Amino acid sequence: AQKITQTQPGMFVQEKEAVTLDCTYDTSDQSYGLFWYKQPSSGEMIFLIYQGSYDEQNATEGRYSLNFQKARKSANLVISASQLGDSAMYFCAMREGIWGYQKVTFGTGTKLQVIP
Amino acid sequence: GAVVSQHPSWVICKSGTSVKIECRSLDFQATTMFWYRQFPKQSLMLMATSNEGSKATYEQGVEKDKFLINHASLTLSTLTVTSAHPEDSSFYICSASRGHTQETQYFGPGTRLLVL
Numbered sequence: 001a002q003k004i005t006q007t008q009p010g011m012f013v014q015e016k017e018a019v020t021l022d023c024t025y026d027t028s029d030q031s032y033g034l035f036w037y038k039q040p041s042s043g044e045m046i047f048l049i050y051q052g053s054y055d056e057q058n059a060t061e062g063r064y065s066l067n068f069q070k071a072r073k074s075a076n077l078v079i080s081a082s083q084l085g086d087s088a089m090y091f092c093a094m095r096e097g098i099w100g101y102q103k104v105t106f107g108t109g110t111k112l113q114v115i116p
Numbered sequence: 117g118a119v120v121s122q123h124p125s126w127v128i129c130k131s132g133t134s135v136k137i138e139c140r141s142l143d144f145q146a147t148t149m150f151w152y153r154q155f156p157k158q159s160l161m162l163m164a165t166s167n168e169g170s171k172a173t174y175e176q177g178v179e180k181d182k183f184l185i186n187h188a189s190l191t192l193s194t195l196t197v198t199s200a201h202p203e204d205s206s207f208y209i210c211s212a213s214r215g216h217t218q219e220t221q222y223f224g225p226g227t228r229l230l231v232l
Contacts, residue, residue, distance in 0.1 A: 108158070
């Protein structure tokens with residue numbers, strides 16, 4: 001079974017509109033972390049936002065927010081007021097394990113294109 | 117803070133040679149470092165996890181003798197691709213974390229390897 005599933009290979013959004021990128025995960029661990037990263041064409045992975053499994057509030061970082069629904073095992077990324085510079089690949093990732101040994105699994109990514 | 121560098125950013129080599137890639141955490145001590153491989157338009161695949169002062173833990177299917185990982189200090193990990201072949205051509209990315217369970221991974225800019 002896939003640990004991280006991103007069902008949207010590609011998305012388009014109009015500039016200044018909001019967009020939601022889907023991510024579902026599968027784990028039997030009680031303690032885990034969920035991440036979203038942005039990868040522009042340059043290749044660098046840019047950390048956007050983090051949600052811990054015990055965090056009760058949804059994480060927010062500027063224009064990014066994570067819609068965490070633990071019972072559904074989903075961690076969707078919401079980008080508000082899209083900008084042209086948001087065009088990139090977006091990866092959802094999950095970390096499992098304990099201090100000293102951790103494993104991070106990435107989803108297959110969603111290519112977001114912002115239209116002027 | 118939390119800057120990770122990689123060197124070199126680009127390397128072209130002949131088949132049969134060995135290539136060393138360095139990953140450094142510049143402003144923090146990285147107890148754990150990760151090495152990933154990414155093929156074009158695909159997700160990141162974890163190759164190995166290394167903890168400072170101990171042997172790396174390789175993922176299934178990754179050849180230990182082919183991809184030598186040395187985590188010599190809390191700020192430096194190296195990946196050596198031994199006897200490189202064209203099929204080893206890929207984008208290699210390292211990441212580092214302080215090792216706490218709920219710690220974010222910070223990624224280096226990646227190294228593009230082309231084996232002729």
